[in-house]
Amino acid sequence: MTADVSLKSIQHSFGTFQALKDINLTFDAGEFVVLLGPSGCGKSTLLAILGGFLTPTSGHIKIGGQDMSRVPPKDRPTTTMFQDYALFPHMSLRKNVGFGLQMRGQSKKERNRRADEMLELVGLLDKANHKPHELSGGQRQRVALARALAVSPDVLLLDEPLGALDLKLRRQMQDELKAIQREVGTTFVHVTHDQEEAMSIADKIIVMNQGSVEDVGTAEDVYMRPKTLFSANFMGELNTLPPTQGEPATNTVNCVRPENIGQAGDVSMGQAVLENSAFFGTYHRCHFRSTGNDKTSYIANFPVGTVPQVGQEIPLFASNIITLETDT
Amino acid sequence: MRRLGWIYLIAIFTFIFLPVIVLVLFSFQDSRLPVPPFDGPTLKWYVQVINDRSMMEALRNSAFVAFTSAAIALLLGFLAAQGLSRVILPGSVLMRGLLIAPMTVSYLIIALGLLTVFNNLGIRPSLWATGVGHVVINLPLCFAILFAAMGDHQKNAERAARDLGASELQVVFLISAPMLKPALLAAYFLSVTFSWDEFIIAFLLTRFDVTLPVEIWSMLRSGLSPATNAIGSIVFLVSISLLVLLEITVFRKPKS
């Protein structure tokens, strides 16, 4: 089951604080959407509005073409997977996963069959009779996923579901989440502040800041061709190039990612001295300081084996320059 | 230092247990006065108390008031805690304060207030009036215990259940109550004990169908007697049994 979602002129205020400012978005059916942004950017508020826990101050939500703005959570074709999983501690995994179907009046046999099917999907069928406290963090996360998917929602909402896991497990769960989404075909809307997580799972990334949408697109779009300076900075490290001498002052700025600086490229950046470097496995992270008048410092990622000596002065070149409007 | 500690421990435990030991020991006294020298043991005072019809009547009354009023206090306290922990309502702090307030007022004042109002309304003192008073004193206790036990964990589980389609009643019976079982049992047990043991409200608000503490009180006016020791020991035994039962069933769950 799956459906498209459209958000039209959504605004939301908590008292005098404007949490969301005029959000207009559409998600296609079956899409894996990630809402990405720093804490307080409004992404969780937007998710709560999608799930029916908040009514927007103004604006409309449509799911599968139907207006859902005032429909309570239990009557929406959405389910939410909560940050702390909210598994029911006194129920076995099978009962947890079957709970939504029980509420819909399905027979015990029918819901146990479905629960087992979902537990198998997440690889925990052998633990169907265990209680949540007997599981590890990653396993609990899988059960929460199975429980939310068991009622066949059109849209699954995930509120920072991987936040409590350690880094290694988080990367592994991202792959699993993506695979399961492909298999069930449900529209996933996933909230996170981790841009690597967003890039590894999203069909569409929505970068948010201070209640507004900064950027929308595929991982490649928002990384390589960000629309705003905020979006560019949030997606990864960025070097700002000084304005070219003699050109009239503009409200644009040229930026370049560390991996696009090298000893050859499209644009010359002048001479620079290597101040120090650190080994990161697949590359060296190098700090350069320009020897020109401005003494600008740059961060560049150099492939292993191509790093100059510390203190050595070399010419630097940049490629894939991103031109962005400054905030003013 | 160490020796001082031991002397203190022995002294304080003697102090704490002295009245209980004297109470129980002299309930087995053979002669008519429960004072040294001890000349028992005999069970005749127990037999006398158990055959005392008004005493057994008072015991039944006490049990009835205790179990009923505790159940009402638990229900009201549970619902209130559920409501106040769910969302922030306008006036939440005020409501919490009002619900807790009776805890800081002495039972005598609560009893006097109820007596005044009941007199004005022409309601006769009765077990029911006493029960009403006992709900007033136990409601803050139940509310406070349950409100403290409802953390974010609880709130999120309830929200998840609603999201999965559970109705309000289903949330209460399938999620909230089972998750809060230890706190519910503890609050109920404490309420039963407090009501069972309460004197001044029962004294002012009952007339003929008295409760056990009131009956014991009137027994005291006829002087010291091993029979009083016997009924006191029985009450103590009942409380301790309940306590042990609670400890075994609720708090000694296998950990893992």
Added chain:
Amino acid sequence: MTLEHEERRRAFGFVAPALIWTCAFFLIPFAVMALLSLAHLEGRAIIQSYDLGNYIKIFTEPSFFKSIVVSLEITLTVTVLSVLLAWPLAWIIATQVPPHYQRLAIMLAVLPFWTSYVVRSYAWALVLGQNGVVMQGLIGIGLLDEPIQIMATRTATVIGFVHFFVMLLTLTIYSNLIQLSPNYARAAADLGASGWQTLRHVILPLTLPGIMTGAFLTFVLCIGDYITPQILGGNNELTMPQLIMLQLGRRGDFPMASALSVVLMAIVTLAYAATARWLKMERV
């Protein structure tokens, strides 16, 4: 109506029954009583005169005013003695008893808590009486020639109260102590404090919230109790609750009983304000 309004309406529905109960059987009775305290008794009839006659009487007539003094003296003595006796017990259980046995130890230490309140006072009357085990024991080992009068004095009341409140305070202080991280003591020792200095300058101040909570409970329960002074203290000097009961019993003087209750309530409120303010100051 928005979803949040709907949520709030439902939540309020849950709170309403308890609020109604508390208003009907606690708040309104108290208001009625406060109003009644402004009336006076003429013969057997209550005349609503809306004056402060009862209050003036309480604060000017020595027989009334003395009960306030007696109640305060007894309550403060009991509170201080109980804290002094309970703290070391709570500390020994929390730090010297192996963790596995602590629950058992604390339950044992407060076991007599579960005797009936009336019976407990009666038991102390047995213990402290002229023929009781204490006097007989002291005479038996030759410390006394003849029994001294403790029963029906303030001493008996204080002993009965202290017994009960030592158990209560042991509970509150113990639960405060076990919440303290053992690293406080380790840090103090690491910085060169002796065992006694650690106790005095680190652990004791950290248990002040537990002490204050317990002391406030002690104050409230002690000043409002009728049974213990009535059974153990006798009628030589009256506490406020005894005086209230006397008004009710002898003459059915509800207005005076109400006025005394309002004064009692005011004293408790003042104590609460002092405790709350003090605790708040400590936390900053």
